Amino acid sequence: xxxxxxxxxxxxxxxxxxxxxxxxxxxxxxxxxxxxxxxxxxxxxxxxxxxxxxxxxxxxxxxxxxxxxxxxxxxxxxxxxxxxxxxxxxxxxxxxxxxxxxxxxxxxxxxxxxxxxxxxxxxxxxxxxxxxxxxxxxxxxxxxxxxxxxxxxxxxxxxxxxxxxxxxxxxxxxxxxxxxxxxxxxxxxxxxxxxxxxxxxxxxxxxxxxxxxxxxxxxxxxxxxxxxxxxxxxxxxxxxxxxxxxxxxxxxxxxxxxxxxxxxxxxxxxxxxxxxxxxxxxxxxxxxxxxxxxxxxxxxxxxxxxxxxxxxxxxxxxxxxxxxxxxxxxxxxxxxxxxxxxxxxxxxxxxxxxxxxxxxxxxxxxxxxxxxxxxxxxxxxxxxxxxxxxxxxxxxxxxxxxxxxxxxxxxxxxxxxxxxxxxxxxxxxxxxxxxxxxxxxxxxxxxxxxxxxxxxxxxxxxxxxxxxx
Ligand SMILES: C[S@@+](CC[C@H](N)C(=O)[O-])C[C@H]1O[C@@H](n2cnc3c(N)ncnc32)[C@H](O)[C@@H]1O
Numbered sequence: 513x514x515x516x517x518x519x520x521x522x523x524x525x526x527x528x529x530x531x532x533x534x535x536x537x538x539x540x541x542x543x544x545x546x547x548x549x550x551x552x553x554x555x556x557x558x559x560x561x562x563x564x565x566x567x568x569x570x571x572x573x574x575x576x577x578x579x580x581x582x583x584x585x586x587x588x589x590x591x592x593x594x595x596x597x598x599x600x601x602x603x604x605x606x607x608x609x610x611x612x613x614x615x616x617x618x619x620x621x622x623x624x625x626x627x628x629x630x631x632x633x634x635x636x637x638x639x640x641x642x643x644x645x646x647x648x649x650x651x652x653x654x655x656x657x658x659x660x661x662x663x664x665x666x667x668x669x670x671x672x673x674x675x676x677x678x679x680x681x682x683x684x685x686x687x688x689x690x691x692x693x694x695x696x697x698x699x700x701x702x703x704x705x706x707x708x709x710x711x712x713x714x715x716x717x718x719x720x721x722x723x724x725x726x727x728x729x730x731x732x733x734x735x736x737x738x739x740x741x742x743x744x745x746x747x748x749x750x751x752x753x754x755x756x757x758x759x760x761x762x763x764x765x766x767x768x769x770x771x772x773x774x775x776x777x778x779x780x781x782x783x784x785x786x787x788x789x790x791x792x793x794x795x796x797x798x799x800x801x802x803x804x805x806x807x808x809x810x811x812x813x814x815x816x817x818x819x820x821x822x823x824x825x826x827x828x829x830x831x832x833x834x835x836x837x838x839x840x841x842x843x844x845x846x847x848x849x850x851x852x853x854x855x856x857x858x859x860x861x862x863x864x865x866x867x868x869x870x871x872x873x874x875x876x877x878x879x880x881x882x883x884x885x886x887x888x889x890x891x892x893x894x895x896x897x898x899x900x901x902x903x904x905x906x907x908x909x910x911x912x913x914x915x916x917x918x919x920x921x922x923x924x925x926x927x928x929x930x931x932x933x934x935x936x937x938x939x940x941x942x943x944x945x946x947x948x949x950x951x952x953x954x955x956x957x958x959x960x961x962x963x964x965x966x967x968x969x970x971x972x973x974x975x976x977x978x979x980x981x
Pocket of ligand 1: 804806841842843844845846847848864865868890891892911913
C-alpha cells in the first residue's frame with residue numbers, strides 16, 4: 513500500500529468531522545466522501561503511523577440512507593457534509609458521536625444518552641452567516657475572466673484558506689440572505705473593490721455578515737473591511753436601504769489586523785441602531801454584530817425549555833428565602849442567566865468579551881431582571897464568588913466555546929462543589945474530556961443532544977450532573 517493506490521474498504525461507522533472509519537490489513541482507514549455501511553473504492557491520500565487517510569473514488573455498495581443533496585456546491589463546500597444522508601440517519605449518527613465521546617474520551621460507560629432532538633427545519637435554519645471574500649475557487653470546465661479569478665464571496669473549501677467558492681445560493685440561511693449576499697457581491701465586484709488576503713496586505717474586503725431575528729423581523733448586515741472607505745460604504749448603505757427595506761441596520765466592521773480573522777477593532781453604524789432584537793419566550797435580547805447568539809433560534813428555544821423544565825420539575829421554587837444561586841459561565845449576552853433568573857435569588861454571570869458584558873447588562877435592564885450581575889472575566893484564569901454566596905445552594909451552568917473549559921475553570925467549579933452542574937456544549941469531545949474531572953464527585957442525570965446544525969456533523973449536547981451524596 514502506498515500513497516495514490518486504490519483500496520476497497522467498508523465504511524464501518526462515521527466519526528467526528530464526517531469521515532468514515534474502515535479497516536484494511538488491520539490498519540484503520542479514515543475515508544472521506546462515503547456513508548456508514550458503504551463499500552467503496554478509495555484512493556490513499558496519506559499514510560500515518562496509526563492510520564491511513566483515503567478519499568472515495570467510487571461507491572461499490574451504496575447505503576440505503578443515501579439521498580441526493582439539494583445544493584449544487586455539495587462535495588466542494590465544507591458547510592453541509594451530511595446533506596447526502598437522510599435526516600433521521602443524521603440524528604442517529606450524531607447520537608453515536610456523543611456516546612463515543614463519553615465512552616472513549618472520558619471512559620464514562622454507563623450513561624444513557626437520549627435520542628437527539630431533531631430540528632423542525634432541516635434547511636434555512638441559521639440566523640447568522642458570515643461569507644468570506646477571497647480569490648475564487650475555479651470549477652473545472654468553467655472559464656473565468658482575470659477579474660473574476662481575483663474575486664469571490666462565499667464559503668471556504670475545507671483546508672483551503674486562500675480561496676472560496678463564489679456562491680449564488682446557500683440552503684443554511686433564508687432566501688433574503690441569498691439575495692443580500694448576491695447583491696453585495698455584485699456591487700463590490702462592479703466597483704472593483706479589492707480583497708484582503710494574507711499576501712495582498714492592502715486589500716479592503718474581508719467578509720459579509722448577515723444576522724436575522726427569527727421571532728421579530730429585524731435584520732442586520734455587516735461588511736467587514738480592513739479600513740473605512742467612506743464613499744463606497746455610504747453608497748452601499750444607500751443601495752441596501754433602497755433595495756432591501758427589511759434591513760433594519762447596516763454596520764461597517766473594521767478589522768485591520770493582517771490575518772484572516774474578522775475580530776473587530778471598531779464597528780461603525782451606517783444606518784439603523786447597530787443591533788437587532790431577538791425574542792425568546794417573553795424576553796427580548798439585543799444582538800450586535802460581534803456578540804454571540806445561538807445560531808438556530810428555534811432549536812435554542814428547545815434547549816432552553818429543557819433547562820426551564822428541569823428546574824421546574826426539580827421543584828426549584830420561586831421562594832426567595834431558600835437561597836439559591838446560579839453561576840452562569842461563558843454568559844455571552846446573558847441569555848441563559850436572564851431566562852433562568854426567576855428560579856434563583858441571585859445570578860452571577862462571567863463573560864470575557866467586554867461588548868457582550870455591556871449588551872448583557874442592557875438585556876437585563878430591558879427585561880427588568882434585577883437579580884443578575886455580569887462580570888467581565890477571562891475564565892481561563894479561574895473564577896470565584898464571595899464566601900457568603902458560596903454557602904447558598906449553588907447551581908453552575910457552563911456553555912463554553914468548542915475548545916471547552918480551561919483546567920483552572922474546572923478547578924474553580926470543583927472548589928465550589930455546586931449541587932447541580934449543567935454543561936452545554938457544541939463539542940461533545942471537549943465536553944466529555946472536561947466532565948471526566950468531575951465524574952468522581954458527580955453523577956450524570958441527563959445527557960440530551962439537540963440538533964442545532966442539520967446537514968453538518970456538528971451536535972449540541974446538554975449534560976446535567978448532580979453532586980453524589
Ligand atoms: C457558546 S457561547 C455561549 C453564550 C451564552 N451562554 C448563550 O447561550 O448565548 C460561549 C461564550 O463564551 C465566551 N468566552 C469564550 N472564551 C472565554 C473565556 N476564556 N472566558 C470567558 N468567556 C469566554 C464567548 O465570548 C461566548 O460569549
